[in-house]
Amino acid sequence: MAKGGGERGTLLPVSADDGKGNGGRGGGDDAVLFKGSAMTRRGAAAALSYMACSVLLVMFNKAALSSYNFPCANVITLLQMVCSTCLLYVLRQLKIISFTNSDPSVPSDSLFFVPFRLLLRTTPLSFSYLLYMLASMESVRGVNVPMYTTLRRTTVVFTMTMEYFLAKQKHTPPIIGSVALIVFGAFVAGARDLSFDARGYAIVFVANITTAVYLATINRIGKSSGLNSFGLMWCNGLVCGPSVLFLTYIQGDLKRTMEFPYLYSPGFMAVLLFSCILAFLLNYTIFWNTILNSALTQSMCGNLKDFFTVGIGWVLFGGLPFDLLNVIGQGLGFLGSGLYAYCKIKGK
Numbered sequence: 001m002a003k004g005g006g007e008r009g010t011l012l013p014v015s016a017d018d019g020k021g022n023g024g025r026g027g028g029d030d031a032v033l034f035k036g037s038a039m040t041r042r043g044a045a046a047a048l049s050y051m052a053c054s055v056l057l058v059m060f061n062k063a064a065l066s067s068y069n070f071p072c073a074n075v076i077t078l079l080q081m082v083c084s085t086c087l088l089y090v091l092r093q094l095k096i097i098s099f100t101n102s103d104p105s106v107p108s109d110s111l112f113f114v115p116f117r118l119l120l121r122t123t124p125l126s127f128s129y130l131l132y133m134l135a136s137m138e139s140v141r142g143v144n145v146p147m148y149t150t151l152r153r154t155t156v157v158f159t160m161t162m163e164y165f166l167a168k169q170k171h172t173p174p175i176i177g178s179v180a181l182i183v184f185g186a187f188v189a190g191a192r193d194l195s196f197d198a199r200g201y202a203i204v205f206v207a208n209i210t211t212a213v214y215l216a217t218i219n220r221i222g223k224s225s226g227l228n229s230f231g232l233m234w235c236n237g238l239v240c241g242p243s244v245l246f247l248t249y250i251q252g253d254l255k256r257t258m259e260f261p262y263l264y265s266p267g268f269m270a271v272l273l274f275s276c277i278l279a280f281l282l283n284y285t286i287f288w289n290t291i292l293n294s295a296l297t298q299s300m301c302g303n304l305k306d307f308f309t310v311g312i313g314w315v316l317f318g319g320l321p322f323d324l325l326n327v328i329g330q331g332l333g334f335l336g337s338g339l340y341a342y343c344k345i346k347g348k
Contacts, residue, residue, distance in 0.1 A: 043292045047301045050285035054301075057278040058148075061137065064271045068262050072253040073137040078244045079272060080133075080279035085237030087280060088230060099231030112238060114227065119235055121225055125217045126239035132214040133240070134247075135207035143200040151204040153186045153333050158212030166216045174343045181336030189329025218290045229287035236283075 064070045091097045092113055099114050112119060139148065156179045163169040171179075222232055248254050262268040289301060 040292070043289075046285060046289040046292050050282070050289045050301050053278055053282040053285050057275065057282050060271050060275040060278060064268070064275060065137075068265075068268050068271070070260060070262075070268070072248070072257050072260075074134060074244060074248045074251070075253050075257045076272065076275060077133050077137050078241070078248055080276050081237050081241045081244060083276040084233060084280040084283065085241060088234050088237065091230075092234075097230050098228065099234050100226055100228060112234075114231055114235065118225060118227060118231075119238065122221060122227070122232065122235040123239060125214075125221045125232065126236045128210065128214040128217045129236045130240040130243055131210040132207070134244075135203065135210045139200070139204040139207040143204060148204060151186060151201065152208060152211075153182050153337075154205070155208040155211050157183055158208050159215055162212045162216035163219070166220050172343070175340060178336045178339040178343060181339065182333050185329045185332030185334075185336060187329070188332060189326045215286075215290055218287060222287060222291050229284055229291070232287050233280075233283050 061076065064076060065073060070076070088097070088099075092099065139152075143151065160171060160176075160179060218232070225232070227235065257263065
């Protein structure tokens, strides 16, 4: 069993410090992708892992909420949190993982596996995660998949703004230009959306704001708390789980869930199972990617994976007839994402 101590690597990469031993010599996972690149192999692996998990999770969530018409998005969020927290507890008890950058075999002297002061310190991150989860889940329901991904691309603007105010981080003109191209493409693509739903659009923009706050908070608290990716996920579950449970109870979602006609359908249960598994993997890769790279890179990865989300969503769920203006807007968005990726890799 892999340990998290000095000579032995952790079972999974969990922080920005893992694997740095060989980085200075140009070997190992911290080696750059190629000569002159600003992104490491670990950074690229984190980005690609996030994109794969994100595409699949959107599809399974959309299937549950639209194909099966499940009425309670918050219940899916609650199930994802409970499954994630239980899995983390089992892995920590078995000493397979650690919640800090220490050896997982070292016993914890805390009831919650992390010091209470750290739990309090991550509270802003946990509540921003709660808002992000609730808004993101509900936003999938209101619009079709292609337009959902189009509107979500505007998250990068909110992320850049939050990074500036929280971390005083500034970006180069090529980066700002690529972001402007993405946003322009999003507006062009949505100009003739025949299925326009003001409420759905508003919820997506709320989800964009909460996503930006969440990613910027990860970048600020995640690197200074001493917790690794698993530790941050654990704190999120402890703080947010009871809040979501209370919310679903007072809204009557639990009762509606028990009365849902497809609750015990094998197909629906399979969709929920994969949704929970992918939510765990997605949260892990979000922390990993944001800490290794940046909050803006995390947002841009969300734009790059939209190529696959749009294509698969168009085939499986439909909802948006072919329109040249929409195709042009989508193309501009992908071009902007590609330009950002180029600038990031080249270090511009």
